Amino acid sequence: MGGAVASDSSGAAVVRAEIDTSAPFESVKEAVDRFGGSAVWKSQPNQLINPEVAQLEKDLILKERETLYVLKELELTKKIVDGLKLRLQKETSDATAIPTMDSYDVNVHPIPEAEEYGHNDLEKNEDMDDPTIGVNQFPGLILVELEQAKATLNRTTIDMVGFRTSIKLLNMKIEEEKLLLENVREKLTVRTALISSLEEDLNQTTAKLQKAKDLESKRCEDPCSLLQEIKQMNSEIEQSKKTMEATKDEITKRMSEIEQTKASIKTAELRWFAAKKVEAAAKAAEAVALFDIKALTSSNSLITDPQDACGITLSVEEYIALTSKAQEADLASRKKVEAAMLQVDEANRSKSQLLTKVEEATAEVKKRKKALENALKRVEAANRGKLAVEDALRSWTKSEHGQKRHSVQNSTKFKNYAAHHGKDSHVLDLNGSTLVSVRPPLSIGQILSMKLMDPDSPEEYDQGPEWEKENEKPKVSLGQMLNNNRHDGVLSHQRDTSSVSPLKQFSAKRKKLGFVSLPLILAKQSKARRTRKSGSL
Structure with missing residues (x-):
């Protein structure tokens, strides 16, 4: 290239081509944005x-x-x-x-x-x-x-x-x-x-x-689904509570295991110290035995050297007894040292095992704590969802039953409403709206009288308002009660037992019998339960 340019001596300008290496436009939108922008x-x-x-x-x-x-x-x-x-x-x-x-x-x-x-x-x-x-x-x-x-x-x-x-x-x-x-x-x-x-x-x-x-x-279409959601929320809350209780029990178990492992570690350390002491005692006994052996050897040397006047003379029997005692002491000391070393090894192994168990228990405790926190969060979320569903149910029931309540309150008068409210009790749901009208609750006397008549077949209660009318007490105002009490106080000496109606006597007897027969009925029920359990077994 350099030679070609040098040979061009005419002085004409050499034209060099420029190559565009820029990236091409990928879309029309990019080109429009590049050269002036776009608009909607x-x-x-x-x-x-x-x-x-x-x-x-x-x-x-x-x-x-x-x-x-x-x-x-x-x-x-x-x-x-x-x-x-x-x-x-x-x-x-x-x-x-x-x-x-x-x-x-x-x-x-x-x-x-x-x-x-x-x-x-x-x-x-x-x-x-x-x-x-x-x-x-x-x-x-x-x-x-x-x-x-x-x-x-x-x-x-x-x-x-x-x-x-x-x-x-x-x-x-x-x-x-x-x-x-x-x-x-x-x-x-x-x-x-x-x-x-x-x-x-x-x-x-x-x-x-x-x-x-x-x-x-x-x-509007799925009021039952709201109830089902509430039930599901309740079941989830109960399950979470059960899981919380189970985790708490497991945590307590793990804590007790940790305490036991700590106690076992302490006992192992005590055993280790005792083994060390035994080892030291064995070493001391070994040193004493060695000293005795040296003494015996020195005595033997004296026996062999009769020229030495300072030596101690021993008989053969004494020498044999001393040597046997020294050998026994040596063997006992060696056995004690070996046993102490074995105990030390076992203590070290148990200590390492206990440490691993403690680490595992701490890890499990941490996991259980995390599970508890997650369960608590789930319980809180379930409670929030339950509250939201209850609010939705309240609004729905208010809008559903508001017109009915308004019409009932306008149709009834104040006095009739009080009497009606006293006679009929309504089952209230969570939102306070009446769902189903139920019979009035029975008193203890009525229940006992039903048990006396026939405890197995409560047909009288199923008869409905007729039985209620028969057993219903007459309503009396406060003034009438006071007047009756005064009249009874003035004319108490004129009353006879013959004036009492047979129905009242029968009811009083019935009440007495009912109160007396209550333990008997309970005893019968307990016997029946026992017989059922024995038959099932």
């Missing part, structure tokens, strides 16, 4: 504006054509005026050259109309070029034609002024219409933005309405 466009408002724009364009085209037509007419009038001016100049020059003649001998020709003159100006201009016509015509006729030309000039000037004013007005109207078009376009852009925002708001509101409708439909 919708064709619906433009379709509404297109007919108006087309109509305005048509009006503009018509007005432009009118202006062109007016301009053409103006050009024609200018040409006519120029021709008349030339003709006037020629006629004035001819009139000065021709001698005046008598006006009586002049034959006046008829004057052409203004419209024919205006349409035939070119032909007259051609006639003016002929010198014979200007010479032959008379000056009176020329003056008349001049006056007519002046009148036509005045008319054309007036028409020109009118045309100019109309052109100006048309231009003003065109500018106003252009401004109106610009304003309309600006308004359309603003309205398109408003329409887009309104459409988004509408979409959001429709989505919210659909969600609300779905929720209402679910609440």
Whole structure:
């Protein structure tokens, strides 16, 4: 390459090609964003504006054509005026050259109309070029034609002024219409933005309405599902409570195991210390035995050296006994040392095992704590869900039974309502709304009387309001009770036992028998249970 450039001695500039290494555009949107940006466009408002724009364009085209037509007419009038001016100049020059003649001998020709003159100006201009016509015509006729030309000039000037004013007005109207078009376009852009925002708001509101409708439909269609959800929540809460109790029990067990392992570690340490002490004692005994052995060897050496007068003399039996004792002491000390070493090894092993167990127990305790925390979180979530479901049930039951309550409260009076409320007790659900009307609760005396009559078949209670009416006590006001008590206090000495009705005696006996027979009934029931258990076994 360098040689090629050097050989080019003519001085011409070497053209080098530049290669574009930039990445190509992957999409039209990227190119638009690169060279000016993009905007949201919708064709619906433009379709509404297109007919108006087309109509305005048509009006503009018509007005432009009118202006062109007016301009053409103006050009024609200018040409006519120029021709008349030339003709006037020629006629004035001819009139000065021709001698005046008598006006009586002049034959006046008829004057052409203004419209024919205006349409035939070119032909007259051609006639003016002929010198014979200007010479032959008379000056009176020329003056008349001049006056007519002046009148036509005045008319054309007036028409020109009118045309100019109309052109100006048309231009003003065109500018106003252009401004109106610009304003309309600006308004359309603003309205398109408003329409887009309104459409988004509408979409959001429709989505919210659909969600609300779905929720209402679910609440109205599935009241039983809410109850099922409440039951599920209750079951989940119970299960979580059970798991919490189980984890607590396991934690307590693990803690007890940890305490036991700590105690066993302490005992192992004590055993280790005892083994060390035993080892030390064995070493001391071994040292004593060695000392005895040395003493015996020294005694043997003395026996072998009778010359030494300072040596101790021993018999053979004593020597054998001492050697046997030394060997036994050595063996015992060795056994004790081995046993102590074994105990130390076992203590170390048990200690390592206990440490591993403690680590495992701590890890399990941590896991159980985490499980407890998760269970508590689940319980809290279940309680929250239960409260939400209960609130939904309350709102649903209030909306469902509000009208019924209102009608019942309006229909009943205050006194009748009190009596009715005293007689009939209603089962209330969680929300306080009445679901099912149940019979009034029985007293202890009524239950005992039912047991006395026939404890196995409570048919009297199933008879309903008839049995209640028979056993119902009469309602008495406070004043009547006080008057009856006073009357009983004054006339107590006049009363006899014969005046008491047999029904009251029977009821009193019945009550006494009922209270007396209560332990007997309980004993019978316990016996029956025992017999059932024995039969099942």
